[in-house]
Amino acid sequence: MEKTLNLTLKIWRQKNATSPGKIVEYKVSDISTEMSFLEMLDVLNEDLTKKGEEPVEFDSDCREGICGTCGVVINGIPHGGYKATTVCQLHMRHFKNGETIVIEPWRARAFPIVKDLVVDRSAFDRIMASGGYISIKTGSAPDANAIPVPKENADIAMDMAACIGCGACVAACPNASASLFVGAKISQLSLLPQGKVEAARRAENMVAQMDKEIFGACTNIQECEAVCPKEISISAIARMRREYVKAAIK
Amino acid sequence: MQFTQVFGSTIGKKLLLGVTGLSWAGFAIGHLVGNLQLLYTDPTPFNKYAHFLTSLGGLLYFVESVLVLSLLLHFLYAIKVTLENKKARPDKYEVHRSAKGVSKRGFSTASMIYTGLLLFIFLIIHINNFKYGTFYTTMIDGKEVRDLYKTVYEYYSNPVNVFYYVAMMILLGTHLSHGFWSAFQSLGINGKRFTPFIYSAGTVVAVLLAVGFVFIPVYIYYMGGV
């Protein structure tokens, strides 16, 4: 049974990285409850285009919750605060007719706004480039059982690998810390035999790059885990700290 | 890695905060247990205990220096981390809410720097009132020793002093209700069973310390005159 909604949207509009932004109010009507949040924004943008106004810029790619490209802060919570849900997978049935929705970009010094709701997350790429990889010869797949991996480690590494790098953790953190993202990446690699070789160098370099990008220090509030669309646990952050201490005393 | 690199990093700073904070939490627990002797109507056990501590000489100085150094480091790094974290988000959200669920965001997490700064001022006043407070003496087993019991009872006969102390001890509980478990997480000590345990233990420690430290001066105020 399809229902429709009329909504008031308060959206952060900002021309470019240097100009000041502000909240602008828009009305959208006849929004199907079966649309995703991004489809609702598509409807708004069509209206704006028809009226000759500039559409609202926002990021998306896969629209199936697996790529990590989308992400806006909805009523104060990154991705809206629904369990294990990215904005592209958030459905309009969660909203009430007549509701006002405030939509803002991720806010962090390390994620400068490019335009409207789009932020530059290349800080994450630079952190990955500083050590988020394993330096081995690739090529044809190795024999499946040639390198034994304990089941528990494989499971945790898999949970950590679920990180799609969307940056919601940074957006939610009162300190704009990237610890959950970096923790997930460091954990994923350090738990596997192939990744252990470079574990110390990786922990040192990725943490150094994270700090250089001016993300905050984690104060264990766990807001990141609460908004993470992949439900990554802050045990990742503790593991990153252990890896860092191991690297420090090496 | 260089020492300066480690303790200049976001992780290293939290390691320092954790170790120094826990050393003070440990001290606070010992301090409360010792001070329960103030509840005796007989001043002797408490005064004997205080005399015993001062008679430790070198060991006492060692522990005191570690605590003072810990407090200074905790103080400096707490301010540094808080200011740096503010700089990591220069532009505020129009609306910023907690997603609740597993999040621990709340009064105690948001007030760490304020409860901490008030505790720092309190500690200076507190040490000045007692360690360097009025020096009475009494005779125990034919020896003249300090009557600290009397100094304490005199101080807490004033309701203003009781009120200030009670307020500060509630802040201590607030600080530790987040700080205690947080310190373990900062040190990387986390586990499926351990973390829920230490989180609950932190709540218990915070409540017991606050209740214990509040009880003593209130008791003295109401019973001291008797």
Ligand code: HEM
């Ligand atoms: C000098 C005054 C103090 C200041 C300015 C201060 C401030 C802070 C701040 C800002 C934090 C970091 C918050 C966080 O990471 O979540 C913190 C953590 C902590 N504080 Fe304090 N505090 C002070 C005194 C104390 C005292 C007296 C105790 C113990 C009785 C204590 C115990 C702790 C603990 C256990 C932590 C957790 C450390 C961690 O998360 O790694 N603090 N404090």
Ligand code: FES
């Ligand atoms: S667009 Fe790919 S996760 Fe939302």
